[in-house]
Amino acid sequence: MTTIKKHLIGLSVSAMMLGAASAQAEIKIALAGPVTGPVAQYGDMQFIGAKMAIEQINKAGGVNGEQLEAVVYDDACDPKQATAVANKVVNDGIQLVVGHLCSSSTEPASDIYEDEGVLMITAASTSPTITEKGYQLVFRTIGLDSLQGPFAAKHVVDAIKPQRVAVIHDKQQYGEGLATSVKSELDKAGVNVVMFEGVTSGDKDFSALIGKLKKENVDFVYYGGYHPELGLILRQSREKGFNAKFMGPEGVGNPDITAIAGEASEGLLVTLPNSFDQDPKNADLVAAFKAKNEDPSGAFVFPAYSAVQIMADSIKAVGSVDTDAMAKHMRATTFSTPTGDLAFDAKGDLKEFSFVVYEWHADGSKTAVK
Amino acid sequence: MLEQLLYFVQQLLNGLTIGSTYALIAIGYTMVYGIIGMINFAHGEIYMIGTYVTFIVIAGLAYMGLESLPLVFTAALLVSMAVAASYGFAIERVAYRPLRGQTRLLALISAIGMSIFLQNFVRLSQGSRDIAMPSLITGGWTFGDPSSFEASLSYMQVIIWVVTLVTMAALTLFITRSKWGRACRACSQDLGMTNLLGINANNVIALTFVVGAALAAVAGLLLGLYYGVVNPYVGFIAGLKAFTAAVLGGIGSIPGAMLGGLLLGVTEAMTSAYFSSEYKDVVAFSLLVLVLLFRPWGLLGKPEVEKI
Structure with a gap:
């Protein structure tokens, strides 16, 4: 309940700011992702990261004398709403988007952005197909399933060495894509x-x-999907005396899985992007999040921060919000960001991105697995 | 061989558990349809509200330090039934009664609107995330050899069957033996004539909604405790499945709803067990299409005779 209230307050505050600051020249950035719906907590991660970057850039004098302004759009992780959001962004005259979150939303939205000259950086969508269409204006500051899948599979082969494996997925673009990649590597x-x-x-x-699973004597399960389903699978497995090792992607790695699965979440393995909040050189930024009572540990917080920063740097370099020129600049430059030195390849993906395997604990904490 | 048999029994038990809860929700659909020939699409949302109320009551009692299981269970059951019943009553009053006597399509659209309203109302007041609760009733029996395949039956599954059976029996007695039940049956035969004979049909219809909603709350409580998770969207899928169960068994027929629910649950479990869980909805809904092709009135329904 409180989160919804927070969102509402956040929305109305940003609406008020929109009214108050409209006299000043400003560059609007659309933050698109789920404000509502079952995966809204991932949207939160992306929003707080991007908003922090905007706030800090504005404090430091803005971009070429202009202030950045965040406008939040809710796609509820629903592809139909995502296209509606994309059209709204275009109609509102906004040329920069940080989002969307779910791959199945980002993909249809990216078609619209590319056609309408809107520059999009997703900080969370990991499906490889998003950047495979040869689009010029579509980028991402997060790793791909095609990297994460093989990384997870390598850990399974090297460290776990299971006898009988099951690969389960939720039939959605993100989950099935990952599961397929893990299976083929295994x-x-x-x-x-x-x-x-x-x-x-x-x-x-x-x-x-x-x-x-019990009948097949499975001793290791890889799940491609999100936490609401895996949480229940873990919980029901525990109740039915099925005690295999489970592993999932970053889509399951958030405290809600512990809320749902309780004790059964102990020992779950999760592949997540590096914990940028643990990096000593980000200590100031972490302190800034903590001061606002926000959680910097989410997987998409820092990638979203980097996305905004890259946009701001590119506008500075190009001199205006010229999305084609910005895209060219982004492909040619290495950006120094809190998530490391980032460079994009021709498709718009990061040249390098590393994942880490974490072990989840029943109290909601996680430790890196060596 | 024994392993295969245990596996079959395990999946049958799983299917019967899901099926009994489908049946409990399906009764609400079938009762309303039987009497006013309308499909109450907001019924799944009542089930969802029942689960929320259960969670709130249990959390509230735990907060006050009351953790005695029978007490908590009874309190949650009574409160969620009462809240759901008042929702059922209010929905009928607000969304359906003003449209009575108009074409059926109007009430149907109104029902869909009510369903969307309730879903979003709960989403705004409770948040859209999954709310989880630790299992209150744990443990169960296991059969078979742990080294090969071990079938398990949890206490919660047994509770679900027992409560479902008791509720169904009570409902059947109510419909067949009581004065109000007789009025319900009269209304389902001929609404206009019943009115002429001095029975206030509006009251009977309101009663149907109240009883149906209370049963949905029972299902909400049982499934809430069994799965331990609720979000504002659970009513939609559960409602769809229960509606299918009601149609499968013959909409308007109470034993039909029970049979349809169990059949649907077992079909889903068996498809997952011997084929693939990806195809469980395909098989379940193909079954529905087949039954409707050959028996459009459902398994236990009565063929509709056009009244002249």
């Missing part, structure tokens, strides 16, 4: 994958699936 390494199955996102009962 197959290549000769790991015995006995099951590859999809579940329906939004389902509450996984007893039949768990019965099957």
Whole structure:
């Protein structure tokens, strides 16, 4: 309840700021992602990171004398709403977007942005297909599933060495993409994958699936998807005495999985981007988040910060909000950001991005697995 | 061999558990349809509200230091039934009664609107994230050899069956034996004539909504405790499944709703078990299409005779 209130207050505050500051010249940046819906907490991560960057850039004098301004759009992680949001962004005359969050939302929205000359940087969407269309204005400051999948698979092969593996996914672009990539890597390494199955996102009962996992004597499960389903799978597995090791991508790595699964979340493995908030050179930034009572540990907070910073740097270098020139500049430059020195390849993906395997604990904390 | 049998039994138990809760929700659809020939699409949302109320009551009692299980269970059951019943009553009064006597399509659209309203109302007041609760009733029995396949039956599953059976039996008695039940049956046969004979049909219809909503709250409580998770969107899928169960069994028929629910639950579990969980909805809904092709009135429904 409080989060919704916070969002409402946030929205009305940004609306008020919009009214108050309209006299001054400013550059608007659309922050698109889920404000509502089951994965809104990931939207939060992205919003607080981007807003912090905007605030700090404005404090330091803005960009070429102009202030940046955040305008939040809610796509609820729904592809249909995402296209509506994209059209609204275009109609509102905004040329810069940080977002969207869910790959299935980013993909349709990116078509519209590319056509309308809007520069988009996603700080969270990891599906490889987003940057495979040869678009010039679509970038991302996060790693790809095609990197994360093989990374997870490598950990499974090297460190876990399971006997019988099941790969489960939620039949959505993000989850199934990851699961497919993990499965093909495991197959290549000769790991015995006995099951590859999809579940329906939004389902509450996984007893039949768990019965099957038990019968197949599975000792390791990779789940491609988000935390609401995996949380229930973990919880019901525990109740039914199925005790395999579970692993998931960053989509399951947030404290809500502990709220849902409780004790059963102990020992879950999660691949996450490096914890940028643990990096000593980001200590000031972490302190700034803490001062605002915000949590800097979310996986997308710092990538969103970097996305805004890259936009601001490019505007400075180009001299105006000329998205084509900015895109050219971005492909040719290495940016020094809190997430490291970032350079983009021709597709708009980062040239380098590293993941870390974490072990989740029943109290919601996590530790890096060496 | 034994392993195969245990596996089958396990999946059957899983299916029966899901099926009984489908059946509980399906009764609400079928009762309303039986009497006024309208599909109350907001019914799934009542179920969702029932789960929320259950969680709030349990959290509130725990906060006050009351953790005795029978007490908490009873309190949660009574409060969620009462709240859901008042929602059922209010919905009928606000969204359906003013449209009575108009074409059925109007009430149907009104029902869909009410469903969207309730979903978003809960989303705004409770937040859109999953709210989780630790399991109150844990443990169960296991059968078979732990080294091969072990079937398990949790206490919670048994509670779900028992409560479902008791509720169904009570409802059947109410419909067949009580004065109000007789009025319900009369209304379902001929609404206009019942009115002429001095029964206030509006009251009977209101009663139907109240009873249906209270049953949905029972399902909300049971499933809330079983899965331990709720969000504002659970009502939609549950409502869809329950509606399917009601149609499968023959909409308007109470034993039909029970049969339809169990059949749907077992079909889903068996498809997941022997085929793939990806296809469970495909198989379940194909079954619905097949039944409707050959028996449009459902398994236990009565063929509709056009009244002249």
